[in-house]
Amino acid sequence: MSAPATAAAQLPHAPEKSKFGLFVQIAMVLAVITGLELVTVYLPFAAWLLFTILVVLSAVKFLFVIFVFMHLKWDKIFCTILFFIGLTLAGGTMWALLKLFGAEASRPVTTMAEPPAAAVLVA
């Protein structure tokens, strides 16, 4: 058998050799982002800015895990589509519920404690 045929047969294993280093690097990035999130909540910035920063940092962590650790980057696109269908439905439901219950008309008639700033921002 020719050499190129052998190389082609071994091809699926070739990129996996470097995955160890990639996984460790991603894990370190995730740990650093978690540290940044923790520091962020103590920064003296406006609530909306802190909220945006936290959401972006969480989204970055989320995407790193699903695309690298969960192999979506190397799998067929259909896996990504399937998962994002569920994610979109979940996100849409959350958005709809928070908008619905965040409306002024949804406020309970009984006296309430003051809602936390973050809960108001989410709605």
Added chain:
Amino acid sequence: MTTAVATIDHHHDPTTTTGIPNKKLLMWAFLASDCMFFGCLISTHLIYRLHPPPGTPPAREVFSIELTSFSTFILLMSSLMMALAVNAIQKGNLKSLRWSLLTTIFFGCIFLGCQVFEFTNFVHEKHLTITNSILGTTFFTLTGTHGLHVLIGVIWLTGMLIYSFTGRLQEKDAIDVEMMGLYWHFVDIVWIVIFTAVYLLEYI
């Protein structure tokens, strides 16, 4: 003459219509549905935080952000070890697989231990129970359900670790470990969302 080495493509399966191993497709469909399940639980918690009834204890005084950050770090590291376990079985390296699985189980148990400590502390020190306030109800339901997912994951991992010693787990069975890995990583990403939506947002 050189002999071609038989290799396994772990990301594609030409024998199925979709080109994706059926087990993997099933797991992704399950995870997509679990997204909606957790989405509803997180929404419920946030809605009741939006309209806290009188007498609701301030969450900032109840939560321990240091402990939760430590738990988050532990779960992220367990995800790394799980990814390395999948990588190991895909190369047919059983020794590496066993060590990676053992470390993942260890980290999973630490996370569960932290959660048990947190719950015990909330009930006995902060007097927050699942029945005495809406915050307690939504918080314990959400994080408890996540903890149950972690427990199921730890049991699954332990079963796989024991199975690896029977000699029947080989490189061709990597899909079984990968499925388990997908579940474990999903538990991790759910925690990423819970950590921000439930804990960190209370501090801004």
